[in-house]
Amino acid sequence: MFIHFAKLTSGCFLLSSLVQATVSPGALETISAAVDANSVAAFWSPLAEAGGYTWLAYNRNPMSGNDNGHHNVMVVRRGIDNGVISRDCLKASDGQCATFLDDAGHNTPSLAVDGDGYVHVFAAMHNEAWHYYRSSQPYSPSQMTSHSSEMPDSSLLITYPVIKSDSSGNLWLIIRGDNGNGVARGGYLYKYTLSSKTWARIARFAYDADTAVYPDDITFDASGNLHIIFEWSKNPASAIRHQGSYLRYSPTTNTWSVANGDTVSVPVTRSTPQLVFQPLTAGEQYDTIGVNDTAAPAFQSAKLALYESSGIVRMQAAYRYKAAVGGVWQVRRAYATFGDTAGWTREILFSDTDTSAAIDITHDGTSVRVYYCKIQDSVYVREKVGNAAWTETALAAGKGVQRLSVSMRADGTDVTYLVAPKNVNSTTGSLYLQLVGGR
């Protein structure tokens, strides 16, 4: 009996380990071949789907003049069914395209569409006042004008907006905020309430002396809780970060929790118990910008996916980690079940060659997909179906994609936003859209 059962079990394992990769990339569609080479970031949320459209935001070299130190911010609306594209720029008060300073990794747009169809864009903020634009008509990329004066915390200096719409059409925004005290830069959460069309600060959720918070991602579970990840650097800023961290915010109870379910008060600090999903490793230390931007061990850029079954929420973070000075930026995954005292499990998914800053992850309950870019190469997706082994598939081969953003549709299809910053020439690159099916 036992032998028979063991045979059956190993037979099942063999079967599942033979499951082939189901990743099936669709056509690579060029959204623009006039993208500013500085239209690159890792924190951003430049992609959304709403109202039957895919929405993409990117920076374009200005149409007039030859100043490559500046850009316009473009908003693209693409019909999901017919592929028809309509696009326009964020507008200055004179009705012309607003122009912003180039600043790779910082001055890039994040976008969301609210439940009434209005398009919201945060753009070009590197420790400066709000640059917030909103459409004057639902589902229209035109007449995107500044509504910065409607934002709370008008004296705060803002960087790294990540914005998402919840299932009710309210918007949630995380940023790094600098209040000028020279002590620390915190992580802040804001909500746009659809019924009142107003923004309000919900919390300064993370703040710790001598650190700066780097927001990474927001995802929502079926109960409407926000799951937020972020990282820390030495104050005021650094290219190397540490201690990837996770929090859950429950709007219905206005409470914050860590992964094991414990309620915590905010702002959290690095010593809040159970906050960190990637702890410091041997020799890892907080270093000052410009002094040691290539130091290691170090953490940089992360995105989060959730999947749920029988009311249990599982969190999956994909992130980049450099284990040794001179080493590569590895692709890692950490995963946990909300409310489980076991905490986070970590694994290294890819460490053969160096990767560029952006990363993303999706999960449909059966398969997990992690997207990353290899330096001087292009984009790859690594998929694991059930208990099968990871398989890697190249996307946009030969196109020089070095940044990305991915969002999963309800049917498990991934919508990918792929940027090749310099594949036209030294100042100009391309933005591609590609569906990745097979789930």
Ligand SMILES: *[C@@H]1O[C@H](CO)[C@@H](O)[C@H](O)[C@H]1NC(C)=O
């Ligand atoms: C720079 O980083 C290296 C390796 O992590 C470390 O040994 C060194 O102390 C750091 N230097 C400074 C000035 O922080």
Ligand SMILES: *[C@@H]1O[C@H](CO)[C@@H](O)[C@H](O)[C@H]1NC(C)=O
């Ligand atoms: C790069 O290509 C763009 C678009 O064709 C063009 O406007 C620009 O002048 C080119 N720049 C250089 C440096 O070749």
